[in-house]
Amino acid sequence: MSAEWTDADRVFMEHALLVAERGRGKVSPNPLVGCVLVKDGTVIAEGWHDHLGGLHAEQMAIHDAEEKGRSPNGATAYVTLEPCNHFGRTPPCTEALMWAGIKEVVIAHCDPNPTVRGNGCSVLEAAGIPTRAGLLEAEAREQMLPFMHWCEHRRPLITVKVALDANGSVDDRSEEAQRFTSPGCLEKVHELRRDCDAVLVGVETVNRDDPQLNVRLVPSDRQPLRVVLDPNQRIDPNARLLNDGGRTLLMQDTFSGLPSLLHQLADQEIQRVLVEGGPTTVHRFLEAGLVDEVFLVHSNVVHQRPVPSNLDEDILREAGLTREADYVWGDERVAYFVKQTSEA
16 A cells, blocks of 8 residues: 555545535444545545445445446545445445446545454455555544544543633522523534534533533434433432433443443443533543543633632643644633543
8 A cells, every 4th residue: 555645636535524524413333434536637426424324435426426427437436434344234335346446445544443444455455456545544533533432442532521601610609500601602512412422411410400411503313312420319300301302321330430331331332422511520530531632611701609610721731631722612712622642
């Protein structure tokens, strides 16, 4: 496999990465994958994994070419993930590529899934179809990070989101429980929930806020699993998330059992968990070294009876997280932190 890339190669793979985004929020536990077919320097077809049980990106691209009356025979396929060579919800993509007469396959990232792991490339090579891998590999990995993390560590990627007032408080005890961030920020939170397989909180958050923890403000084909840590079975039986017909999992493990909990979720193909709990829950995850990324939302609101979060950049740095980017969500500023090397 060669690592020599032309400018045209990069353009076509960037196109494949953009196409892959069309499946966001619809394909988990499968990864986002995009594919473009190129002939004589021109994209003749494109495909992406759109929904579970649907065509894979390579299969959709071949179908797209045929629908447009363009033969895929002799085309080069640019695909963001190594083609599968096993029967799952769909037949192997390697067979589709061989059947279509694809002359070469260019791959962004090899598949870390043990059922594939290099086998797709070797099968294609054995069939006389050259493969090249590693083009825009970092970008593809970032796009598929929850899937990659799940394959490599067999536990979900842990994303933490915490909203703070101007002084680092998470709640105002002088008022009834209420959201204190802007509508624009809330929409971004719902986008984040859409990209996660589960949302996790502690029982205190449920009993204080009575949250729904679902996706309502952005389009979504699915709802995340709601996970509530309730070791002493104190949850209010009238809580909305117990009575709205959605999926809710009550975990009676103690906090010391967090790694076990995550492996249980991984066995259910939960690949990314959004922790939206209060300071106690968040700090337990930090202390266990289980946090992979943090969105720290800063509001200008000032709480009258504050509940300190004890969360700031220094504390997150001590937990192995580095500030990587800053965003604006509605009226709020958001600092994004990421762990450079996740441990199993």
